[in-house]
Amino acid sequence: MSFSDTVRDIYKQQLKEIQDAGIFKQERFIHSAQAADIEVEFPTGSSLKKVINMCANNYLGLSCHPDVVKAAHEGLDNRGYGMSSVRFICGTQDIHRELEKKTTEFLGTEDTILFPSCMDANGGVFEAILTEEDVMISDRLVHASIIDGIRLCGAMHDTFKHSNMDHLEKKLQLHADKRLKMVITDGVFSMDGDTAKLDEMVALCEKYNAIIFVDDSHATGFIGKTGRGTHEQCDVVGKIDIITTTFGKALGGASGGCVSGRKELVEMCRQKARPYLFSNTIAPVVVSGVLKVMDILFQSTERRDKLEANANYWRKGLTEAGFILKEGDTPIVPVMLFNAKLSQDISRDLYEEGIYAIGFFFPVVAKGQARIRTQISAGHETHHLDKGLEAFIKIGKKYDILGKTKQEIIDKYGL
């Protein structure tokens, strides 16, 4: 047996180290559709508990929308289950191209190519369009999938301090000799819920002749007055050279992602991006569902408007209760607790109160920046938010953190 006890012990030791470090991840089994109200089995084997979900990326509440489910059923009936092929052999249906065209129209770009996920889009895009003559300059807080994509690319890589435009400008000057310079950022940063200064970044890119890349996974569908994304909010639609985004969050939440932008860059991905070339694309049933999501978004801004109102209500309620929040205007609302154990204790107590919200701490966020990240949805009704606020206030009182400053919380619980 090649998987000997010696080999097994190596992995047992590594897993023990993960557990000892307090970063061992455990899944919680949900026995219902993804929605504001869910039934959860946690810990494993325990009886089901009805809780309000406040940590999903289901921003528009479309994950189990009846019209989307119906469209997916019809897609399953009309186009089958799988493709059993990559795109360029016999894995492309008419609906794949239809979704690419609708996404292009929605984002206000020139063309779009689908990927199995946005992780794959970010994993493949840089290597497909940049060479060793080029440089990638990324915000220091970009998503892990971008970091992986950057690692797979032979171009030089440098970083700038988070959202620091002076620092970015220095980097553009430092790398002025490169053939191509690509500035890389998230549109909305998933851990802090803040928004990239795309207007300023576009201006710098124009000044220094650089390409700009934005991962808008936590924005597409709801940021901006018609939900087109961060580029709409910053009034730079048509000026972003590459947008990557996901269908696995606000846009129905199933799976899939894309690269959208300048047509030559999209075509380069079609010719060279390895996750596109060497894996099946999005399943027809999911494409059918996302097409319906697109129809819903083209027809009305009702859902993103409700999401915005919900997020404002939630942010205002927590602020008035005396919690410290990360500033921002997105549905990602981090409640700052600073101490890792405190974030875990409060998350556990909230769960007991029927609120499902997860604590994040180092290494997911910086040391001393532990928080509970709450995420608001258009699927939340006022009674969900009120129950959430009630629970947060009850637990906040228990730990005596309401109205306290950051320093007072640190003095009480440590970092």
Added chain:
Amino acid sequence: MQKVILEYVEEEYLEDDDEELDVDTPLISGGIVDSFSMVSLKRFIENKYNITIPDDKATPEAFDTVTKICVLVKEST
């Protein structure tokens, strides 16, 4: 040279004004500079001292402290 490089590292990599560095503070093994961000330090030094540091010499070990970087610069001059 030590002062110039130390100032650059502080400006480039430190987020918190309270942090302090000296010429022997471990930069890479100490988690202050990640391997991704090392490139700007390399380019800064190359531009500043008009040298080229070969990739095989631009190791995380060679860049781990300001003292070690100064040795590398002198060797590359």
